[in-house]
Amino acid sequence: MAKKITVALAGNPNSGKTTIFNNLTGARQHVGNWPGVTVEKKEGNLKHDGYEINVVDLPGTYSLTAYSLDEVIARNFVVEERPDVVVDIVDASNLERNLYLTTQFMELGVKLVIALNMSDLAEARGQKIDTKKLSEFLGAPVVPTVGHKNKGTDELIKAIVDMADEKLNMNRVTAEYGEEIEEEIRKIEELIQRDTGLMQRYPSRWLALKLLEGDEEVAKKVTGEEI
């Protein structure tokens, strides 16, 4: 009996996400629409080692705020549909900017796998990235890939499967925002944790943070569920 897992593919536009999606799913992909909007949704399948993996290509985004339809779609999919694993495609030659999105996935508390893409380009320019250390700092496995040469695909699939099965012992990490902010987050979180309805649906720290930031979409989710 094949085990089924859903994987969401995320990353900046131009990070090579589409190429990796194609590497993973090959011809077994189909295009539809995200419900209610005219934004393309690509899904594909692959089989590995007894697993049936459904890959969903999220729209390429730089962030997960409420200010852009693409970002809301990506975010909602992760929060509401709860894929088993989120793969964040990170452009190795633009680490700092790309990690901006990664930190937000970390905050969502998802099972994260990082594909360090275009690593050949970075290496050619003399840049060296300590993937082991990076992995520790991010609390997620980091797999170097070269999408357009289809390198690292197998390792990526393995990491996805291991992550889904929780075979990797990774400590969940998240960015810290300094004492004052952390204190307020703690206060809000305490109240959230008393609400089982919310706790079932959303990670408490993320929720607290978003409410504090004044995220309107999230605020709607909280108030909208008032009985």
Place this chain on the structure above:
Amino acid sequence: MIEGRIMPLTMAPPCKEVTLIDVNGGRGIRMRLYSLGLIPGVRLRVLNNNGAGPLMVAVMNLRVALGRGMAHKIMVEA
């Protein structure tokens, strides 16, 4: 250009590194720019300024095109 003077990005000297000080815009615009790496404190360089039309800026190893109106709202320091 006097060092330490603050000016809109549209008036920044070409190819010279400047520091982003602030963005005079609504939250939507600011978050958009932030997600592209354009945050207060970041070093950037104007690579292309044709006097009209958008600007091209190098920031965090990326190239970003900014409409003139938006670039005018970004304050930088030489």
Place this chain on the structure above:
Amino acid sequence: MERREILDQVRRSSEHLKGIFGGDIETIISEQRYGFISGICKQVVTRPMEERLTTSDKIDRVVINRVLGIPIFLFFMWLMFKFTFTVSETPMGWVEAGQEWLGDTVGGLFPDGSKLKSLIVEGVIGGLGSVIIFVPLIFILFFCIAILEDSGYMARAAFVMDRFMYKIGLHGRSFIPMILGFGCNIAGIMACRTIEQKRDRFTTILVNPFMSCGARLPVYALLIGAFFPEKGGTVLYSIYILGIVMAIIMAKIFRKYLFPGPPSPFVMELPPYRMPTIKGVIIHMWERGVLYLKKAGTIIFAGCVLVWFLSNFPWSPGYSKDYDVLKQKAESDFASGLVTKDTMDETIINLENEQAREKMQRSYMGSLGRIIEPVVKPLGFDWKIGVGLAGGFIAKEIVVGTLGTLYAVGEADEESVPLRERIQNDTWPDGKKIFTPLTAFALMVFALLYIPCVASIAVIYRETNSWKWPLFAAGYTTALAWVVSFMVYQGGKLIGLE
């Protein structure tokens, strides 16, 4: 009630933090995020990328240059269209030949003159042919677009064009759908999805039809071949330019009055240039092409079958002559040696063409044409042209074929000499010629501006999620076409061009 408590605490917390930090929290958090990231990168990356001018930058010095940017862009656009139209000619020829062969072969299985044969050969095979003939053109166009996108050039093109799009009230990203529209308006309208703001997106969708799509070319080719044999290139060029000018004017109007709002911020990443991979390009081309086939193809096909029905029924109207008897006479004349085989063949073909023409005249389509005639007469058109234009509502591909039947030349395409001659010589009941170069031009203008095909209306519905906009698009384009055609025809008459 606990929710209330949470929100109250949130309010208290954010006020407290605003007081401490003086700015808004989102900013602070973003900055802290980058701080966190920066700390990681320092420890993880050795010999970080230097901030220096890359090869891409050097190329950009030229490509988005103030002086060279536009000419380079125009060159690539010209190259793309030249390549597309040239390379697609041969496969298009194959499709035509294939359609003919298939029609003949399958048609041979059925008794002559049967409804079923007509349905299968003209309706179904003809309809399929109308769709498939454009497939090479569409796919090759998408192939070129994929190369431009994957190489990173498209982003630069949007950059270069932004300056002008801004003056219309749109921005750089709007121009790619416009370019696609020159191949197929459906592809262009679908490409508008990348435009974030609704006001820009809807405006671009609504003016896309003025980008003269590939399906209108046969109509122009027919008329230019008949009436502008020398200055053909210039005339064609002027039609395209007119389309662009109308698009600009309407875009400005729509953006100001229908979808008002401040100009949308233009922020875009310019990825480094790279060599597109064959695999990547093929996949992109394939995705878009298949989408076109599914969306447009099915509707156009259905439309063609509908037009077949309307033009062929009533099946046996009362004819002015007894064609069967006349045909038999021709055959018996040959049998008894009065005429040669060639003469008999010619006579029979002429009779059949006339019969087809009469049949269409008396069909629903013909009746429709006669109802339309008063409306198009001020533009210098007669009912036959009215019928052709009505068919064009369904799909522009149909127009020439319909005209062919109406002028009793049997199956015709835009290069058909008999059709050309018939059009040149057709007269009103009073003997005056219907078609003059002026009328022909007015007709081309009408074909350029009026309602895009039914499939594009369907796509507009999909992309705007309402019936309001597709109907508006249909209405305003047709009205505009009428008005401009009118001005061209009557204005031309006034200054003595007739």
